[in-house]
Amino acid sequence: MIYADLKGKRVLVTGSSSGIGAATAVMFAKQGCFVGVHYFRTKEGGEKTLADVQKHGRGCLLKADMRDEEQVREMMSQYVKEAGGLDVLVNNAGTLLGRVDIEGMSIEHFNDEFATNVRSAFLGAREGLEYLKQSRGCIVNIGSIAGHHGGGPGGGVYAAAKAAVHTLTIAMAKEFSKYGIRVNSVLPGLIETRFHEKFSSAERRKAVAKETPLGRNGTAEDVAKAILFLSSNDAAGFITGEYLAVNGGLYMRA
Ligand SMILES: NC(=O)c1ccc[n+]([C@@H]2O[C@H](COP(=O)([O-])OP(=O)(O)OC[C@H]3O[C@@H](n4cnc5c(N)ncnc54)[C@H](OP(=O)(O)O)[C@@H]3O)[C@@H](O)[C@H]2O)c1
Incomplete structure:
Protein backbone atom coordinates (compact mmCIF):
# COMPACT_ATOMS: atom_id res chain seq x y z
CA MET A 1 0.00 0.00 0.00
CA ILE A 2 1.56 3.30 -1.11
CA TYR A 3 0.12 6.80 -0.80
CA ALA A 4 2.45 8.75 -3.07
CA ASP A 5 1.74 12.11 -1.40
CA LEU A 6 3.02 10.84 1.97
CA LYS A 7 6.56 10.50 0.61
CA GLY A 8 8.88 12.91 2.43
CA LYS A 9 6.26 13.91 5.03
CA ARG A 10 7.40 14.60 8.57
CA VAL A 11 5.31 12.48 10.91
CA LEU A 12 5.23 12.22 14.69
CA VAL A 13 3.50 9.20 16.23
CA THR A 14 3.03 9.42 20.00
CA GLY A 15 3.04 6.16 21.92
CA SER A 16 5.01 4.32 19.24
CA SER A 17 7.04 2.18 21.64
CA SER A 18 4.38 -0.52 21.35
CA GLY A 19 1.24 -1.81 19.61
CA ILE A 20 -0.73 0.43 17.28
CA GLY A 21 1.77 3.31 17.46
CA ALA A 22 4.72 1.06 16.59
CA ALA A 23 2.93 -0.47 13.59
CA THR A 24 1.88 3.01 12.43
CA ALA A 25 5.41 4.41 12.70
CA VAL A 26 6.80 1.58 10.57
CA MET A 27 4.02 1.90 7.99
CA PHE A 28 4.74 5.63 7.61
CA ALA A 29 8.44 4.84 7.22
CA LYS A 30 7.55 2.47 4.37
CA GLN A 31 5.87 5.44 2.61
CA GLY A 32 9.17 7.37 2.74
CA CYS A 33 8.29 9.58 5.74
CA PHE A 34 10.61 10.94 8.42
CA VAL A 35 9.13 9.38 11.57
CA GLY A 36 9.31 10.64 15.14
CA VAL A 37 9.10 7.60 17.41
CA HIS A 38 7.90 8.53 20.86
CA TYR A 39 7.97 6.59 24.14
CA PHE A 40 7.48 7.33 27.82
CA ARG A 41 8.18 4.28 30.04
CA THR A 42 9.18 1.66 27.45
CA LYS A 43 12.54 2.84 26.13
CA GLU A 44 13.52 -0.52 24.63
CA GLY A 45 10.19 -0.54 22.75
CA GLY A 46 10.94 2.92 21.35
CA GLU A 47 14.43 1.80 20.30
CA LEU A 61 13.56 8.86 19.12
CA LEU A 62 11.68 11.12 21.53
CA LYS A 63 10.67 10.79 25.16
CA ALA A 64 7.86 12.56 27.03
CA ASP A 65 5.14 12.00 29.54
CA MET A 66 2.26 13.17 27.35
CA ARG A 67 0.37 14.36 30.44
CA ASP A 68 3.06 16.97 31.10
CA GLU A 69 2.93 20.34 29.33
CA GLU A 70 6.66 21.10 29.56
CA GLN A 71 7.74 17.66 28.41
CA VAL A 72 5.41 17.76 25.41
CA ARG A 73 6.66 21.22 24.44
CA GLU A 74 10.29 20.10 24.63
CA MET A 75 9.57 16.91 22.69
CA MET A 76 7.86 18.88 19.93
CA SER A 77 10.70 21.36 19.58
CA GLN A 78 13.28 18.54 19.55
CA TYR A 79 11.26 16.78 16.84
CA VAL A 80 11.01 19.85 14.66
CA LYS A 81 14.74 20.50 15.00
CA GLU A 82 15.44 16.99 13.75
CA ALA A 83 12.72 16.73 11.11
CA GLY A 84 12.65 20.35 9.90
CA GLY A 85 8.89 20.69 10.47
CA LEU A 86 5.73 18.69 11.10
CA ASP A 87 3.19 17.49 8.55
CA VAL A 88 1.29 14.74 10.37
CA LEU A 89 0.68 14.35 14.09
CA VAL A 90 -0.77 11.06 15.34
CA ASN A 91 -2.02 11.43 18.91
CA ASN A 92 -1.95 7.74 19.76
CA ALA A 93 -0.43 7.67 23.29
CA GLY A 94 -3.00 6.56 25.82
CA THR A 95 -4.24 3.58 27.72
CA LEU A 96 -6.66 2.09 30.20
CA LEU A 97 -4.96 2.50 33.56
CA GLY A 98 -6.69 -0.45 35.18
CA ARG A 99 -10.10 -2.09 35.41
CA VAL A 100 -11.67 0.01 38.15
CA ASP A 101 -15.41 0.48 38.75
CA ILE A 102 -16.80 4.00 38.97
CA GLU A 103 -18.23 3.07 42.36
CA GLY A 104 -15.35 3.77 44.70
CA MET A 105 -12.94 5.13 42.04
CA SER A 106 -10.47 7.63 43.50
CA ILE A 107 -10.34 11.17 42.15
CA GLU A 108 -6.65 10.58 41.34
CA HIS A 109 -7.50 7.60 39.15
CA PHE A 110 -10.29 9.51 37.41
CA ASN A 111 -8.04 12.50 36.72
CA ASP A 112 -5.19 10.33 35.49
CA GLU A 113 -7.43 8.46 33.04
CA PHE A 114 -8.42 11.81 31.49
CA ALA A 115 -4.87 13.18 31.59
CA THR A 116 -3.48 10.06 29.89
CA ASN A 117 -6.08 9.93 27.14
CA VAL A 118 -7.48 13.47 26.65
CA ARG A 119 -4.91 15.94 27.98
CA SER A 120 -2.24 14.04 26.03
CA ALA A 121 -4.08 14.62 22.73
CA PHE A 122 -4.84 18.24 23.64
CA LEU A 123 -1.19 18.97 24.47
CA GLY A 124 0.10 17.17 21.39
CA ALA A 125 -2.18 19.25 19.17
CA ARG A 126 -1.61 22.54 20.96
CA GLU A 127 2.17 22.20 20.92
CA GLY A 128 2.22 20.93 17.34
CA LEU A 129 -0.17 23.55 15.98
CA GLU A 130 2.38 26.25 15.11
CA TYR A 131 4.28 23.75 12.93
CA LEU A 132 1.15 22.22 11.41
CA LYS A 133 0.02 25.72 10.38
CA GLN A 134 3.22 26.12 8.39
CA SER A 135 2.74 22.82 6.57
CA ARG A 136 -1.10 22.89 6.39
CA GLY A 137 -0.77 19.44 7.90
CA CYS A 138 -3.14 17.10 9.67
CA ILE A 139 -3.86 15.38 12.96
CA VAL A 140 -5.19 11.89 13.62
CA ASN A 141 -6.39 11.22 17.17
CA ILE A 142 -6.93 7.71 18.47
CA GLY A 143 -10.29 7.22 20.14
CA SER A 144 -11.98 3.91 20.88
CA ILE A 145 -15.07 1.80 20.34
CA ALA A 146 -15.38 2.17 24.13
CA GLY A 147 -16.26 5.83 23.60
CA HIS A 148 -19.47 4.64 21.91
CA HIS A 149 -20.57 1.80 24.15
CA GLY A 150 -19.30 2.85 27.61
CA GLY A 151 -16.42 0.36 27.82
CA GLY A 152 -15.92 -3.13 29.20
CA PRO A 153 -15.97 -4.02 32.91
CA GLY A 154 -14.08 -1.39 34.93
CA GLY A 155 -13.41 0.63 31.78
CA GLY A 156 -16.16 3.24 32.11
CA VAL A 157 -14.04 6.29 32.81
CA TYR A 158 -11.52 5.29 30.13
CA ALA A 159 -14.52 5.07 27.75
CA ALA A 160 -15.69 8.54 28.79
CA ALA A 161 -12.19 9.90 28.18
CA LYS A 162 -12.14 8.38 24.69
CA ALA A 163 -15.57 9.89 23.96
CA ALA A 164 -14.01 13.22 24.91
CA VAL A 165 -11.25 12.55 22.37
CA HIS A 166 -13.93 12.06 19.69
CA THR A 167 -15.55 15.40 20.54
CA LEU A 168 -12.18 17.14 20.85
CA THR A 169 -11.44 15.90 17.32
CA ILE A 170 -14.52 17.67 15.97
CA PHE A 176 -8.07 24.48 12.73
CA SER A 177 -9.82 24.38 9.35
CA LYS A 178 -8.96 28.08 8.88
CA TYR A 179 -5.29 27.00 8.81
CA GLY A 180 -5.98 24.25 6.25
CA ILE A 181 -5.40 21.60 8.92
CA ARG A 182 -7.58 18.48 8.82
CA VAL A 183 -8.31 16.61 12.06
CA ASN A 184 -9.86 13.14 12.23
CA SER A 185 -9.95 10.20 14.59
CA VAL A 186 -9.65 6.45 14.32
CA LEU A 187 -11.72 4.30 16.68
CA PRO A 188 -10.25 0.84 17.16
CA GLY A 189 -12.30 -2.11 18.38
CA LEU A 190 -10.51 -4.96 20.12
CA ILE A 191 -6.97 -4.88 18.77
CA GLU A 192 -4.48 -7.55 19.84
CA THR A 193 -1.73 -5.51 21.51
CA ARG A 194 -0.09 -5.27 24.94
CA PHE A 195 -3.21 -3.33 26.03
CA HIS A 196 -5.47 -6.40 25.96
CA GLU A 197 -2.71 -8.82 26.99
CA LYS A 198 -2.68 -6.76 30.18
CA PHE A 199 -6.37 -6.11 30.68
CA SER A 200 -8.41 -8.89 29.03
CA SER A 201 -8.23 -12.66 29.52
CA ALA A 202 -7.60 -14.97 26.56
CA GLU A 203 -11.19 -16.27 26.98
CA ARG A 204 -12.66 -12.78 26.77
CA ARG A 205 -10.60 -11.95 23.67
CA LYS A 206 -11.76 -15.18 22.04
CA ALA A 207 -15.38 -14.41 22.93
CA VAL A 208 -15.14 -10.93 21.40
CA ALA A 209 -13.62 -12.37 18.20
CA LYS A 210 -16.58 -14.74 17.95
CA GLU A 211 -19.04 -11.91 18.44
CA THR A 212 -17.34 -9.78 15.77
CA PRO A 213 -19.08 -9.97 12.35
CA LEU A 214 -15.74 -10.32 10.53
CA GLY A 215 -14.84 -13.18 12.90
CA ARG A 216 -11.57 -11.99 14.40
CA ASN A 217 -9.96 -9.34 16.57
CA GLY A 218 -7.96 -6.58 14.92
CA THR A 219 -4.23 -6.18 14.46
CA ALA A 220 -2.16 -3.06 15.02
CA GLU A 221 -1.64 -2.97 11.24
CA ASP A 222 -5.41 -2.85 10.62
CA VAL A 223 -5.49 0.41 12.60
CA ALA A 224 -2.30 1.78 11.06
CA LYS A 225 -3.82 1.46 7.57
CA ALA A 226 -6.78 3.64 8.62
CA ILE A 227 -4.42 6.23 10.13
CA LEU A 228 -2.41 6.41 6.90
CA PHE A 229 -5.58 6.75 4.83
CA LEU A 230 -6.73 9.75 6.89
CA SER A 231 -3.23 11.29 6.75
CA SER A 232 -3.01 11.20 2.98
CA ASN A 233 -4.35 14.31 1.25
CA TYR A 251 -20.15 -1.75 16.66
CA MET A 252 -22.05 -0.22 13.78
CA ARG A 253 -23.98 3.02 13.46
CA ALA A 254 -26.77 4.03 11.09
N1 LIG B 1 -5.70 -2.23 21.77
C1 LIG B 1 -6.98 -1.91 21.67
O1 LIG B 1 -7.86 -2.78 21.60
C2 LIG B 1 -7.41 -0.47 21.63
C3 LIG B 1 -8.76 -0.21 21.39
C4 LIG B 1 -9.18 1.11 21.33
C5 LIG B 1 -8.29 2.15 21.50
N2 LIG B 1 -6.97 1.87 21.75
C6 LIG B 1 -6.07 3.01 21.92
O2 LIG B 1 -5.00 2.88 21.00
C7 LIG B 1 -3.83 3.56 21.52
C8 LIG B 1 -2.64 2.62 21.48
O3 LIG B 1 -2.92 1.49 22.29
P1 LIG B 1 -2.23 0.06 22.09
O4 LIG B 1 -3.31 -0.94 22.01
O5 LIG B 1 -1.22 0.11 21.02
O6 LIG B 1 -1.58 -0.11 23.54
P2 LIG B 1 -0.06 -0.23 24.03
O7 LIG B 1 0.63 -1.27 23.21
O8 LIG B 1 -0.15 -0.43 25.49
O9 LIG B 1 0.58 1.21 23.70
C9 LIG B 1 0.25 2.36 24.43
C10 LIG B 1 1.24 3.45 24.09
O10 LIG B 1 0.86 4.65 24.80
C11 LIG B 1 2.00 5.18 25.47
N3 LIG B 1 1.60 5.90 26.68
C12 LIG B 1 0.75 5.52 27.66
N4 LIG B 1 0.68 6.46 28.63
C13 LIG B 1 1.52 7.46 28.25
C14 LIG B 1 1.90 8.72 28.82
N5 LIG B 1 1.41 9.15 29.99
N6 LIG B 1 2.78 9.49 28.14
C15 LIG B 1 3.30 9.08 26.97
N7 LIG B 1 3.00 7.91 26.39
C16 LIG B 1 2.12 7.12 27.03
C17 LIG B 1 2.86 3.96 25.79
O11 LIG B 1 4.21 4.39 25.97
P3 LIG B 1 5.28 3.70 27.00
O12 LIG B 1 4.92 2.23 27.07
O13 LIG B 1 6.58 3.98 26.38
O14 LIG B 1 5.09 4.41 28.30
C18 LIG B 1 2.66 3.11 24.53
O15 LIG B 1 3.57 3.50 23.53
C19 LIG B 1 -4.22 4.02 22.93
O16 LIG B 1 -4.62 5.37 22.88
C20 LIG B 1 -5.40 3.13 23.28
O17 LIG B 1 -6.23 3.71 24.25
C21 LIG B 1 -6.51 0.60 21.82
Missing part, protein backbone atom coordinates in the same frame (compact mmCIF):
# COMPACT_ATOMS: atom_id res chain seq x y z
CA LYS A 48 13.03 -1.30 18.61
CA THR A 49 10.46 0.76 16.66
CA LEU A 50 13.14 3.24 15.61
CA ALA A 51 15.35 0.38 14.38
CA ASP A 52 12.38 -0.95 12.36
CA VAL A 53 11.70 2.55 10.99
CA GLN A 54 15.34 2.89 9.96
CA LYS A 55 15.13 -0.28 7.87
CA HIS A 56 12.89 1.75 5.54
CA GLY A 57 13.81 5.39 6.09
CA ARG A 58 14.71 8.04 8.58
CA GLY A 59 13.46 8.88 12.05
CA CYS A 60 14.33 9.94 15.57
CA ALA A 171 -13.71 20.82 17.95
CA MET A 172 -10.14 20.86 16.61
CA ALA A 173 -11.36 20.18 13.06
CA LYS A 174 -13.65 23.22 13.24
CA GLU A 175 -11.07 25.51 14.84
CA ASP A 234 -4.71 12.33 -1.96
CA ALA A 235 -6.95 9.80 -0.20
CA ALA A 236 -8.73 11.92 2.41
CA GLY A 237 -8.14 15.57 1.46
CA PHE A 238 -11.84 16.49 1.85
CA ILE A 239 -12.36 14.60 5.13
CA THR A 240 -12.19 16.41 8.44
CA GLY A 241 -13.94 16.14 11.83
CA GLU A 242 -14.77 12.54 10.98
CA TYR A 243 -14.03 9.25 12.66
CA LEU A 244 -13.14 5.95 11.11
CA ALA A 245 -14.09 2.86 13.12
CA VAL A 246 -11.77 -0.15 12.76
CA ASN A 247 -13.61 -2.90 14.59
CA GLY A 248 -14.61 -5.70 12.21
CA GLY A 249 -18.25 -4.63 12.53
CA LEU A 250 -18.38 -5.11 16.30
Whole structure:
Protein backbone atom coordinates (compact mmCIF):
# COMPACT_ATOMS: atom_id res chain seq x y z
CA MET A 1 0.00 0.00 0.00
CA ILE A 2 1.56 3.30 -1.11
CA TYR A 3 0.12 6.80 -0.80
CA ALA A 4 2.45 8.75 -3.07
CA ASP A 5 1.74 12.11 -1.40
CA LEU A 6 3.02 10.84 1.97
CA LYS A 7 6.56 10.50 0.61
CA GLY A 8 8.88 12.91 2.43
CA LYS A 9 6.26 13.91 5.03
CA ARG A 10 7.40 14.60 8.57
CA VAL A 11 5.31 12.48 10.91
CA LEU A 12 5.23 12.22 14.69
CA VAL A 13 3.50 9.20 16.23
CA THR A 14 3.03 9.42 20.00
CA GLY A 15 3.04 6.16 21.92
CA SER A 16 5.01 4.32 19.24
CA SER A 17 7.04 2.18 21.64
CA SER A 18 4.38 -0.52 21.35
CA GLY A 19 1.24 -1.81 19.61
CA ILE A 20 -0.73 0.43 17.28
CA GLY A 21 1.77 3.31 17.46
CA ALA A 22 4.72 1.06 16.59
CA ALA A 23 2.93 -0.47 13.59
CA THR A 24 1.88 3.01 12.43
CA ALA A 25 5.41 4.41 12.70
CA VAL A 26 6.80 1.58 10.57
CA MET A 27 4.02 1.90 7.99
CA PHE A 28 4.74 5.63 7.61
CA ALA A 29 8.44 4.84 7.22
CA LYS A 30 7.55 2.47 4.37
CA GLN A 31 5.87 5.44 2.61
CA GLY A 32 9.17 7.37 2.74
CA CYS A 33 8.29 9.58 5.74
CA PHE A 34 10.61 10.94 8.42
CA VAL A 35 9.13 9.38 11.57
CA GLY A 36 9.31 10.64 15.14
CA VAL A 37 9.10 7.60 17.41
CA HIS A 38 7.90 8.53 20.86
CA TYR A 39 7.97 6.59 24.14
CA PHE A 40 7.48 7.33 27.82
CA ARG A 41 8.18 4.28 30.04
CA THR A 42 9.18 1.66 27.45
CA LYS A 43 12.54 2.84 26.13
CA GLU A 44 13.52 -0.52 24.63
CA GLY A 45 10.19 -0.54 22.75
CA GLY A 46 10.94 2.92 21.35
CA GLU A 47 14.43 1.80 20.30
CA LYS A 48 13.03 -1.30 18.61
CA THR A 49 10.46 0.76 16.66
CA LEU A 50 13.14 3.24 15.61
CA ALA A 51 15.35 0.38 14.38
CA ASP A 52 12.38 -0.95 12.36
CA VAL A 53 11.70 2.55 10.99
CA GLN A 54 15.34 2.89 9.96
CA LYS A 55 15.13 -0.28 7.87
CA HIS A 56 12.89 1.75 5.54
CA GLY A 57 13.81 5.39 6.09
CA ARG A 58 14.71 8.04 8.58
CA GLY A 59 13.46 8.88 12.05
CA CYS A 60 14.33 9.94 15.57
CA LEU A 61 13.56 8.86 19.12
CA LEU A 62 11.68 11.12 21.53
CA LYS A 63 10.67 10.79 25.16
CA ALA A 64 7.86 12.56 27.03
CA ASP A 65 5.14 12.00 29.54
CA MET A 66 2.26 13.17 27.35
CA ARG A 67 0.37 14.36 30.44
CA ASP A 68 3.06 16.97 31.10
CA GLU A 69 2.93 20.34 29.33
CA GLU A 70 6.66 21.10 29.56
CA GLN A 71 7.74 17.66 28.41
CA VAL A 72 5.41 17.76 25.41
CA ARG A 73 6.66 21.22 24.44
CA GLU A 74 10.29 20.10 24.63
CA MET A 75 9.57 16.91 22.69
CA MET A 76 7.86 18.88 19.93
CA SER A 77 10.70 21.36 19.58
CA GLN A 78 13.28 18.54 19.55
CA TYR A 79 11.26 16.78 16.84
CA VAL A 80 11.01 19.85 14.66
CA LYS A 81 14.74 20.50 15.00
CA GLU A 82 15.44 16.99 13.75
CA ALA A 83 12.72 16.73 11.11
CA GLY A 84 12.65 20.35 9.90
CA GLY A 85 8.89 20.69 10.47
CA LEU A 86 5.73 18.69 11.10
CA ASP A 87 3.19 17.49 8.55
CA VAL A 88 1.29 14.74 10.37
CA LEU A 89 0.68 14.35 14.09
CA VAL A 90 -0.77 11.06 15.34
CA ASN A 91 -2.02 11.43 18.91
CA ASN A 92 -1.95 7.74 19.76
CA ALA A 93 -0.43 7.67 23.29
CA GLY A 94 -3.00 6.56 25.82
CA THR A 95 -4.24 3.58 27.72
CA LEU A 96 -6.66 2.09 30.20
CA LEU A 97 -4.96 2.50 33.56
CA GLY A 98 -6.69 -0.45 35.18
CA ARG A 99 -10.10 -2.09 35.41
CA VAL A 100 -11.67 0.01 38.15
CA ASP A 101 -15.41 0.48 38.75
CA ILE A 102 -16.80 4.00 38.97
CA GLU A 103 -18.23 3.07 42.36
CA GLY A 104 -15.35 3.77 44.70
CA MET A 105 -12.94 5.13 42.04
CA SER A 106 -10.47 7.63 43.50
CA ILE A 107 -10.34 11.17 42.15
CA GLU A 108 -6.65 10.58 41.34
CA HIS A 109 -7.50 7.60 39.15
CA PHE A 110 -10.29 9.51 37.41
CA ASN A 111 -8.04 12.50 36.72
CA ASP A 112 -5.19 10.33 35.49
CA GLU A 113 -7.43 8.46 33.04
CA PHE A 114 -8.42 11.81 31.49
CA ALA A 115 -4.87 13.18 31.59
CA THR A 116 -3.48 10.06 29.89
CA ASN A 117 -6.08 9.93 27.14
CA VAL A 118 -7.48 13.47 26.65
CA ARG A 119 -4.91 15.94 27.98
CA SER A 120 -2.24 14.04 26.03
CA ALA A 121 -4.08 14.62 22.73
CA PHE A 122 -4.84 18.24 23.64
CA LEU A 123 -1.19 18.97 24.47
CA GLY A 124 0.10 17.17 21.39
CA ALA A 125 -2.18 19.25 19.17
CA ARG A 126 -1.61 22.54 20.96
CA GLU A 127 2.17 22.20 20.92
CA GLY A 128 2.22 20.93 17.34
CA LEU A 129 -0.17 23.55 15.98
CA GLU A 130 2.38 26.25 15.11
CA TYR A 131 4.28 23.75 12.93
CA LEU A 132 1.15 22.22 11.41
CA LYS A 133 0.02 25.72 10.38
CA GLN A 134 3.22 26.12 8.39
CA SER A 135 2.74 22.82 6.57
CA ARG A 136 -1.10 22.89 6.39
CA GLY A 137 -0.77 19.44 7.90
CA CYS A 138 -3.14 17.10 9.67
CA ILE A 139 -3.86 15.38 12.96
CA VAL A 140 -5.19 11.89 13.62
CA ASN A 141 -6.39 11.22 17.17
CA ILE A 142 -6.93 7.71 18.47
CA GLY A 143 -10.29 7.22 20.14
CA SER A 144 -11.98 3.91 20.88
CA ILE A 145 -15.07 1.80 20.34
CA ALA A 146 -15.38 2.17 24.13
CA GLY A 147 -16.26 5.83 23.60
CA HIS A 148 -19.47 4.64 21.91
CA HIS A 149 -20.57 1.80 24.15
CA GLY A 150 -19.30 2.85 27.61
CA GLY A 151 -16.42 0.36 27.82
CA GLY A 152 -15.92 -3.13 29.20
CA PRO A 153 -15.97 -4.02 32.91
CA GLY A 154 -14.08 -1.39 34.93
CA GLY A 155 -13.41 0.63 31.78
CA GLY A 156 -16.16 3.24 32.11
CA VAL A 157 -14.04 6.29 32.81
CA TYR A 158 -11.52 5.29 30.13
CA ALA A 159 -14.52 5.07 27.75
CA ALA A 160 -15.69 8.54 28.79
CA ALA A 161 -12.19 9.90 28.18
CA LYS A 162 -12.14 8.38 24.69
CA ALA A 163 -15.57 9.89 23.96
CA ALA A 164 -14.01 13.22 24.91
CA VAL A 165 -11.25 12.55 22.37
CA HIS A 166 -13.93 12.06 19.69
CA THR A 167 -15.55 15.40 20.54
CA LEU A 168 -12.18 17.14 20.85
CA THR A 169 -11.44 15.90 17.32
CA ILE A 170 -14.52 17.67 15.97
CA ALA A 171 -13.71 20.82 17.95
CA MET A 172 -10.14 20.86 16.61
CA ALA A 173 -11.36 20.18 13.06
CA LYS A 174 -13.65 23.22 13.24
CA GLU A 175 -11.07 25.51 14.84
CA PHE A 176 -8.07 24.48 12.73
CA SER A 177 -9.82 24.38 9.35
CA LYS A 178 -8.96 28.08 8.88
CA TYR A 179 -5.29 27.00 8.81
CA GLY A 180 -5.98 24.25 6.25
CA ILE A 181 -5.40 21.60 8.92
CA ARG A 182 -7.58 18.48 8.82
CA VAL A 183 -8.31 16.61 12.06
CA ASN A 184 -9.86 13.14 12.23
CA SER A 185 -9.95 10.20 14.59
CA VAL A 186 -9.65 6.45 14.32
CA LEU A 187 -11.72 4.30 16.68
CA PRO A 188 -10.25 0.84 17.16
CA GLY A 189 -12.30 -2.11 18.38
CA LEU A 190 -10.51 -4.96 20.12
CA ILE A 191 -6.97 -4.88 18.77
CA GLU A 192 -4.48 -7.55 19.84
CA THR A 193 -1.73 -5.51 21.51
CA ARG A 194 -0.09 -5.27 24.94
CA PHE A 195 -3.21 -3.33 26.03
CA HIS A 196 -5.47 -6.40 25.96
CA GLU A 197 -2.71 -8.82 26.99
CA LYS A 198 -2.68 -6.76 30.18
CA PHE A 199 -6.37 -6.11 30.68
CA SER A 200 -8.41 -8.89 29.03
CA SER A 201 -8.23 -12.66 29.52
CA ALA A 202 -7.60 -14.97 26.56
CA GLU A 203 -11.19 -16.27 26.98
CA ARG A 204 -12.66 -12.78 26.77
CA ARG A 205 -10.60 -11.95 23.67
CA LYS A 206 -11.76 -15.18 22.04
CA ALA A 207 -15.38 -14.41 22.93
CA VAL A 208 -15.14 -10.93 21.40
CA ALA A 209 -13.62 -12.37 18.20
CA LYS A 210 -16.58 -14.74 17.95
CA GLU A 211 -19.04 -11.91 18.44
CA THR A 212 -17.34 -9.78 15.77
CA PRO A 213 -19.08 -9.97 12.35
CA LEU A 214 -15.74 -10.32 10.53
CA GLY A 215 -14.84 -13.18 12.90
CA ARG A 216 -11.57 -11.99 14.40
CA ASN A 217 -9.96 -9.34 16.57
CA GLY A 218 -7.96 -6.58 14.92
CA THR A 219 -4.23 -6.18 14.46
CA ALA A 220 -2.16 -3.06 15.02
CA GLU A 221 -1.64 -2.97 11.24
CA ASP A 222 -5.41 -2.85 10.62
CA VAL A 223 -5.49 0.41 12.60
CA ALA A 224 -2.30 1.78 11.06
CA LYS A 225 -3.82 1.46 7.57
CA ALA A 226 -6.78 3.64 8.62
CA ILE A 227 -4.42 6.23 10.13
CA LEU A 228 -2.41 6.41 6.90
CA PHE A 229 -5.58 6.75 4.83
CA LEU A 230 -6.73 9.75 6.89
CA SER A 231 -3.23 11.29 6.75
CA SER A 232 -3.01 11.20 2.98
CA ASN A 233 -4.35 14.31 1.25
CA ASP A 234 -4.71 12.33 -1.96
CA ALA A 235 -6.95 9.80 -0.20
CA ALA A 236 -8.73 11.92 2.41
CA GLY A 237 -8.14 15.57 1.46
CA PHE A 238 -11.84 16.49 1.85
CA ILE A 239 -12.36 14.60 5.13
CA THR A 240 -12.19 16.41 8.44
CA GLY A 241 -13.94 16.14 11.83
CA GLU A 242 -14.77 12.54 10.98
CA TYR A 243 -14.03 9.25 12.66
CA LEU A 244 -13.14 5.95 11.11
CA ALA A 245 -14.09 2.86 13.12
CA VAL A 246 -11.77 -0.15 12.76
CA ASN A 247 -13.61 -2.90 14.59
CA GLY A 248 -14.61 -5.70 12.21
CA GLY A 249 -18.25 -4.63 12.53
CA LEU A 250 -18.38 -5.11 16.30
CA TYR A 251 -20.15 -1.75 16.66
CA MET A 252 -22.05 -0.22 13.78
CA ARG A 253 -23.98 3.02 13.46
CA ALA A 254 -26.77 4.03 11.09
N1 LIG B 1 -5.70 -2.23 21.77
C1 LIG B 1 -6.98 -1.91 21.67
O1 LIG B 1 -7.86 -2.78 21.60
C2 LIG B 1 -7.41 -0.47 21.63
C3 LIG B 1 -8.76 -0.21 21.39
C4 LIG B 1 -9.18 1.11 21.33
C5 LIG B 1 -8.29 2.15 21.50
N2 LIG B 1 -6.97 1.87 21.75
C6 LIG B 1 -6.07 3.01 21.92
O2 LIG B 1 -5.00 2.88 21.00
C7 LIG B 1 -3.83 3.56 21.52
C8 LIG B 1 -2.64 2.62 21.48
O3 LIG B 1 -2.92 1.49 22.29
P1 LIG B 1 -2.23 0.06 22.09
O4 LIG B 1 -3.31 -0.94 22.01
O5 LIG B 1 -1.22 0.11 21.02
O6 LIG B 1 -1.58 -0.11 23.54
P2 LIG B 1 -0.06 -0.23 24.03
O7 LIG B 1 0.63 -1.27 23.21
O8 LIG B 1 -0.15 -0.43 25.49
O9 LIG B 1 0.58 1.21 23.70
C9 LIG B 1 0.25 2.36 24.43
C10 LIG B 1 1.24 3.45 24.09
O10 LIG B 1 0.86 4.65 24.80
C11 LIG B 1 2.00 5.18 25.47
N3 LIG B 1 1.60 5.90 26.68
C12 LIG B 1 0.75 5.52 27.66
N4 LIG B 1 0.68 6.46 28.63
C13 LIG B 1 1.52 7.46 28.25
C14 LIG B 1 1.90 8.72 28.82
N5 LIG B 1 1.41 9.15 29.99
N6 LIG B 1 2.78 9.49 28.14
C15 LIG B 1 3.30 9.08 26.97
N7 LIG B 1 3.00 7.91 26.39
C16 LIG B 1 2.12 7.12 27.03
C17 LIG B 1 2.86 3.96 25.79
O11 LIG B 1 4.21 4.39 25.97
P3 LIG B 1 5.28 3.70 27.00
O12 LIG B 1 4.92 2.23 27.07
O13 LIG B 1 6.58 3.98 26.38
O14 LIG B 1 5.09 4.41 28.30
C18 LIG B 1 2.66 3.11 24.53
O15 LIG B 1 3.57 3.50 23.53
C19 LIG B 1 -4.22 4.02 22.93
O16 LIG B 1 -4.62 5.37 22.88
C20 LIG B 1 -5.40 3.13 23.28
O17 LIG B 1 -6.23 3.71 24.25
C21 LIG B 1 -6.51 0.60 21.82
